[in-house]
Amino acid sequence: MTSLDTRQKLAILADAAKYDASCASSGTVKRDSRGGNGVGSTESMGICHAYAPDGRCISLLKILLTNSCIFDCHYCINRKSSNVRRARFTTDEVVQVTLAFYKRNYIEGLFLSSGIIRSSNYTMEQLVEVARSLREDHDFRGYIHLKTIPDADPGLVRLAGLHADRVSINVELPTQDGLTRLAPEKDSGRIEGAMRDMKGAIEDGCDARRKYRSAPKFAPAGQSTQMIVGADAANDRDIVRRASHLYDRFSLRRVYYSAFSPIPSPSAVLPLKRPPLMREHRLYQSDWLMRFYGFKPSEVASATDDLGMLPLDIDPKLAWALKFRESFPVDVNRAPRELLLRVPGFGTKAVNRIISSRRWRKLGLDDISRLTLSVAKVRPFIITTDWRPTLLTDCADLRSLVAPKAEQLDLFAS
Numbered sequence: 001m002t003s004l005d006t007r008q009k010l011a012i013l014a015d016a017a018k019y020d021a022s023c024a025s026s027g028t029v030k031r032d033s034r035g036g037n038g039v040g041s042t043e044s045m046g047i048c049h050a051y052a053p054d055g056r057c058i059s060l061l062k063i064l065l066t067n068s069c070i071f072d073c074h075y076c077i078n079r080k081s082s083n084v085r086r087a088r089f090t091t092d093e094v095v096q097v098t099l100a101f102y103k104r105n106y107i108e109g110l111f112l113s114s115g116i117i118r119s120s121n122y123t124m125e126q127l128v129e130v131a132r133s134l135r136e137d138h139d140f141r142g143y144i145h146l147k148t149i150p151d152a153d154p155g156l157v158r159l160a161g162l163h164a165d166r167v168s169i170n171v172e173l174p175t176q177d178g179l180t181r182l183a184p185e186k187d188s189g190r191i192e193g194a195m196r197d198m199k200g201a202i203e204d205g206c207d208a209r210r211k212y213r214s215a216p217k218f219a220p221a222g223q224s225t226q227m228i229v230g231a232d233a234a235n236d237r238d239i240v241r242r243a244s245h246l247y248d249r250f251s252l253r254r255v256y257y258s259a260f261s262p263i264p265s266p267s268a269v270l271p272l273k274r275p276p277l278m279r280e281h282r283l284y285q286s287d288w289l290m291r292f293y294g295f296k297p298s299e300v301a302s303a304t305d306d307l308g309m310l311p312l313d314i315d316p317k318l319a320w321a322l323k324f325r326e327s328f329p330v331d332v333n334r335a336p337r338e339l340l341l342r343v344p345g346f347g348t349k350a351v352n353r354i355i356s357s358r359r360w361r362k363l364g365l366d367d368i369s370r371l372t373l374s375v376a377k378v379r380p381f382i383i384t385t386d387w388r389p390t391l392l393t394d395c396a397d398l399r400s401l402v403a404p405k406a407e408q409l410d411l412f413a414s
C-alpha cells in the first residue's frame, strides 16, 4: 500500500463507507461540492446526516477505519477480491480527524465501521480503541455510532457499548440462503447471537442506571441493523417478516433498508440492475406501519401481491385498505385510535388532532380536509357528520380514484 496522506485516506475511506445505510442520510438531495466548487454539500467527504434519539438531525463523520477486508462478501465493494484502492487509518488518525472536524463545528459525531483486518477480534479492538480514546483521553461528548463485528469476542462488543451511543450489527441479507450465497463467511446464527448479547448488555446497563445513578451509560441510543434489498431473491414479504422478527427478539431501534446498488467490478452472482429506489421507500413505510400504526407483520405481508412484493405505485397502508375494504368506512367521530390509524391518509398527528377535536364537537368533512393533505384519498374510507361514502368504498375502480397520479419522468433525471 503506497503511503497516503490523511486527506487521501479520508477521500477513500469516506467514499467506501457510503454504502452503509445504518446511519441514514435520509431526505437529502445529492449536492456534490467535490473539486472545491460550491458550498453546502450534503454528501461528499464523509459527512452524513442522521437522527439522534431525541429527533435532532445531526451531522456525522462517516468513515471506515480501513476498506481492506479478509472476507469476500459478493455485494461489497471492499471485499477481498475487489480491485479498489485500499487505505487504512490508524486509531489515532481517526481520533484526530474526528476532533479536528468537531472543533471546527463540521460534525456532531462519528459513525465508524471497518473492513475486517487480521481477525474479527483485532478489528473490534481497533474500533473500540477509537471510541475509548475519544471519550477517555479527550473527553469527547459528541455522538458515536460504532459498527460491531458479530464474530468478535462478546466482551469486546460490550466494551463498544460503554463508549458508543449506538451500536449496530448488520444482518446484511434477509434470509440465510441469501447470506450463504452472497456472504459465505457470515452466518445468521452468529449475527443474531451477537444481537442477543448486545440486547442483554443494554438491558443490564438500564437496570444498573435505575439502581445507581452513577452507573455508566451503555449504548443509550440502542442497537440497529441494516438489510440489503434486491441483491438476493428475497421478496418484500420475507423482508417484512425478518424485520419484525429482529424488532421483537432484539429490541432494535431501527432496521435500515439499503437498496442494492451495483458496484464497480461486480461479482457475477449479483443482479445487473439495482432495484427501484421506491422499493426501499415502500419498505420503510411498511416498517412505520408496524412500529407506529399498530399493524401486525402478517397484515403488512398481506398487502403484498402474489409474488410477495409491495406495490410501488401506492403506499402499503393504502394497498392494505384496498384489499380489506370490509374494515371501512371508519367513523371519525366514534372510532378508536387503532382504527383511525388504519385510514389511508391519516398520519399519527392527524389522528391525535381528530381525537382531541372530537371531544368538543362533531367533525365534518371540512374539518378533516384541514387535517390531511388529500381529502379525496381519505373520503372513501371515513364517515363524518355530513359524509358517508355508501357505494364508493366498494367501487371496482377505487384504486384508480385514490392512487397518486403517475408523473411524467424527467428526461434528464440521473
Ligand code: SF4
Residues within 6 Å of the ligand: 069, 070, 071, 072, 073, 076, 077, 078, 079, 080, 114, 115, 116, 183
Ligand atoms: S465483512 Fe464487511 S467489509 Fe468485509 S467484505 Fe463483508 S461486508 Fe464488506
